[in-house]
Amino acid sequence: MKVELIDYFGNDLMAVNSARVSFGKQKEVLDLKDEKLIEYLVKHKHTSVFRHPQLQFRITCPIYVERQLFKHQIGLSANSISGRYVDFSDSYTRIEEWRKQATNSKQGSDGVIAGQEIAEAIEAGVLGHCRDAYKALLELGVSKEQARTVLPLSLNTSFIWTGSFLAFIHLFKLRLKEDAQAETRQVVMQMLEAVKSIEGDPFEYSLKRLGIS
Numbered sequence: 001m002k003v004e005l006i007d008y009f010g011n012d013l014m015a016v017n018s019a020r021v022s023f024g025k026q027k028e029v030l031d032l033k034d035e036k037l038i039e040y041l042v043k044h045k046h047t048s049v050f051r052h053p054q055l056q057f058r059i060t061c062p063i064y065v066e067r068q069l070f071k072h073q074i075g076l077s078a079n080s081i082s083g084r085y086v087d088f089s090d091s092y093t094r095i096e097e098w099r100k101q102a103t104n105s106k107q108g109s110d111g112v113i114a115g116q117e118i119a120e121a122i123e124a125g126v127l128g129h130c131r132d133a134y135k136a137l138l139e140l141g142v143s144k145e146q147a148r149t150v151l152p153l154s155l156n157t158s159f160i161w162t163g164s165f166l167a168f169i170h171l172f173k174l175r176l177k178e179d180a181q182a183e184t185r186q187v188v189m190q191m192l193e194a195v196k197s198i199e200g201d202p203f204e205y206s207l208k209r210l211g212i213s
Contacts, residue, residue: 093156
């Protein structure tokens with residue numbers, strides 16, 4: 001799984017200037033007063049100003065993670081690689097550690113199983129069979145758009161994801177919770193770290209006040 005922050009637009013100053021436009025004012029340099037303004041905006045739920053800055057990511061992850069991420073659609077737009085055009089059947093995300101079904105959750109996991117090697121062998125067998133089946137269908141002349149239907153959810157896909165800073169903040173808050181799937185949390189954590197690693201910390205105040213650490 002891989003995350004790249006391709007580009008971004010805006011910063012903390014853009015957010016506070018979007019708030020100040022109500023009074024016909026604008027600042028050129030961010031100062032400590034602006035942190036207090038951001039705190040005030042968040043406290044009183046005037047969060048529309050955080051929709052102005054934008055983030056754009058390129059993400060490679062298994063299809064089952066993409067599906068969980070794409071449940072977040074408001075303020076976000078995505079374009080994915082297409083199996084109708086491209087053969088990407090040789091790229092999979094293998095499970096690193098097989099977890100038990102949680103006893104207190106129908107959808108979650110908790111702890112690890114004892115038969116790690118057996119599970120790994122089963123996975124390897126299935127992936128090999130699916131790859132062979134896909135190639136065999138292509139050799140028969142079957143179209144890519146139909147042959148891809150035999151490929152598993154662990155197949156890696158790539159997509160470009162663009163949206164407002166606020167929309168991604170909402171994503172971070174929900175998908176970094178402990179009840180989110182571990183593989184999805186891993187991707188989202190990489191996204192957050194990519195934003196926090198931008199030179200100059202352009203979103204430092206907004207991340208802090210919106211509750212993202």
